[in-house]
Amino acid sequence: MNTPTEDHDLLRWLDGEMSAVEKTAFEARLETEPxxxxxxxxxxxxxxxxxxxxxxxxxxPYADFFNSQIQVRLAQEENRQSPTLGSxxxxxxxxxxxxxxxxxxxxxxxxxxxxxxxxxxxxGQLVHSIYVPSxxxxxxxxHSEEARATVLVLDGxxxxxxxxxxxxxxxxxxxxxxxxxxxxxxxxxGKAVAVMSTHAKSQPVLLTAxxxxx
Amino acid sequence: xxxxxxFILLCLFSLARVQAQEMxxxxxxxxxxxxxxxxxxxxxxxATNDAAExxxxxxxxxxxxxxxxxxxxxKVFPWQRHEVIGQHLQDVFREYESWVVPTKDLFLKIxxxxxxxxxxxNLHLQFWRDQQVLVKTDAVLTRQSPLFIAxxxxxxxxxxxxxxxxxAR
Numbered sequence: 001m002n003t004p005t006e007d008h009d010l011l012r013w014l015d016g017e018m019s020a021v022e023k024t025a026f027e028a029r030l031e032t033e034p035x036x037x038x039x040x041x042x043x044x045x046x047x048x049x050x051x052x053x054x055x056x057x058x059x060x061p062y063a064d065f066f067n068s069q070i071q072v073r074l075a076q077e078e079n080r081q082s083p084t085l086g087s088x089x090x091x092x093x094x095x096x097x098x099x100x101x102x103x104x105x106x107x108x109x110x111x112x113x114x115x116x117x118x119x120x121x122x123x124g125q126l127v128h129s130i131y132v133p134s135x136x137x138x139x140x141x142x143h144s145e146e147a148r149a150t151v152l153v154l155d156g157x158x159x160x161x162x163x164x165x166x167x168x169x170x171x172x173x174x175x176x177x178x179x180x181x182x183x184x185x186x187x188x189x190g191k192a193v194a195v196m197s198t199h200a201k202s203q204p205v206l207l208t209a210x211x212x213x214x
Numbered sequence: 215x216x217x218x219x220x221f222i223l224l225c226l227f228s229l230a231r232v233q234a235q236e237m238x239x240x241x242x243x244x245x246x247x248x249x250x251x252x253x254x255x256x257x258x259x260x261a262t263n264d265a266a267e268x269x270x271x272x273x274x275x276x277x278x279x280x281x282x283x284x285x286x287x288x289k290v291f292p293w294q295r296h297e298v299i300g301q302h303l304q305d306v307f308r309e310y311e312s313w314v315v316p317t318k319d320l321f322l323k324i325x326x327x328x329x330x331x332x333x334x335x336n337l338h339l340q341f342w343r344d345q346q347v348l349v350k351t352d353a354v355l356t357r358q359s360p361l362f363i364a365x366x367x368x369x370x371x372x373x374x375x376x377x378x379x380x381x382a383r
Contacts, residue, residue: 126359128352139349143359147289152341152363154349160319160368168258168300168317170274176248176310183313185302196313196321203345208318 010036014043126150167208169193251326252306252335253381254355255280256314261293262371268295276301283360283376290362293371303380306335319344320365320375330354335382341365341375355379 012018013026030037127141127150138155160166172188182197195207257280262268276283276298284296300316306326315321320343327336334356341348341363348365355361357379365373 126354126356128354131350133347133350137348139351141351141353144290144362147286147362148359149286149290150353150355150359150361151290152349152351152361154341154364157348157366160366160373162369164319164368166258166260166299166317166319166368166373168272168274169302169315170300171302171304171315174304174313176307178248178310183310185313185315194315194318196315198311204313204321204323204342206315206318206321 010040010043013040014047127152248310249308250305251308251328251383252355252379254304254306254312254314254324255376255378255380256302256304256316256322257283257298257376257378258300258316258320258365259284259287259374259376260297260299260368260371261287261291261295261374262297262369263294264370265295267369267371268297271297271299274298274301277303279380280378283378286360287362287374287376291364291372291374295371296374306337314377316375320373322363322375322377327352329382330356333357333382334359334379339377357382 009018009026013023018026030040126143130139130141130152132139132154134156136156139152140155141150141152143149144151169185170187171185171193174183174185176183180197182195184192185194185196187193191209193209197205197207199205255277257276260268260271284298287296288294302314302316304312304314304324306312306324308326312324312326313321314324320341323340323342325338327338330336332354334354336352337355338350338352339361340350343366349363353361355377360379361377363375363377365375367373
């Protein structure tokens with residue numbers, strides 16, 4: 001059985017990370033240790049096979065969305081863990097840090113200066129993540145104090161053709177058909193106006209009965 | 215005699231199987247409404263500086279509780295007129311996706327993520343234009359703070375999607 005040091009050296013040798021001196025020494029060692037040499041040869045063949053049959057880079061499906069979701073989860077984890085940090089870490093270890101007293105004093109002073117009694121959620125926290133699949137569109141959000149609203153701005157959107165007739169609905173309730181995974185949308189008079197569903201690729205399918213007439 | 219009885223039983227059994235194959239089981243209709251987390255009001259607003267264009271738009275009667283939305287939009291967007299051209303009052307289902315479709319051109323998919331700690335609802339939103347998703351976002355929607363999505367330009371103005379939390383559990 002290899003020790004961790006041997007495994008580490010073997011991996012560095014396979015990955016070509018050793019210096020010339022280290023490499024010479026390791027290869028001399030391989031000549032004296034047949035067991036290690038056979039393992040090295042096996043791993044080398046395996047590595048070569050993998051590199052031959054797999055592309056050097058594989059595209060990650062929905063990489064941007066995946067990354068944004070990871071960032072959200074990390075932020076949530078940090079928020080969850082921060083209140084319990086003190087109970088996990090040793091208080092005495094923290095007290096040894098030389099910058100602690102200075103930082104604490106600065107934080108208290110800053111907190112007193114900025115503190116305002118409010119129970120409303122912070123405006124910046126209302127939008128946790130934004131993902132835009134198209135590279136031609138840039139999205140940003142902000143909170144408008146004057147309108148008391150969260151604003152999501154999408155720059156770079158393609159303009160709607162002027163001759164396109166935008167048909168507005170006046171929908172008042174809906175019913176879900178669990179078996180068909182569809183939602184029927186009704187107007188104020190109880191008339192079915194549209195049916196919304198999704199097909200296999202999660203694309204929306206909207207079937208309309210009649211447009212809204214004023 | 216025994217052989218005759220066996221034959222009759224076999225015939226009856228075969229007949230029963232054929233009937234079972236011909237008549238698929240009837241799916242019972244859902245008797246319970248799906249659980250909901252909230253109710254939202256979504257609207258599509260046409261914002262413009264062209265009074266004639268605004269007047270020509272087919273409009274909907276906006277409930278009194280949302281009547282101040284055009285005024286609030288005027289504080290955010292640089293347009294003089296804000297006309298609600300479509301609206302949709304929609305339950306936010308707890309276990310199913312919900313669609314807010316004030317128009318067939320621009321609509322919103324909502325997945326409930328449950329109540330937010332500071333009030334309101336955690337929602338995953340997808341803003342769609344026909345078959346193209348323009349943006350996906352995780353956001354908190356509160357009763358005090360509507361969401362305005364600045365949509366595409368149209369006829370010298372702009373289409374704005376509005377989402378307001380009406381009720382939350």
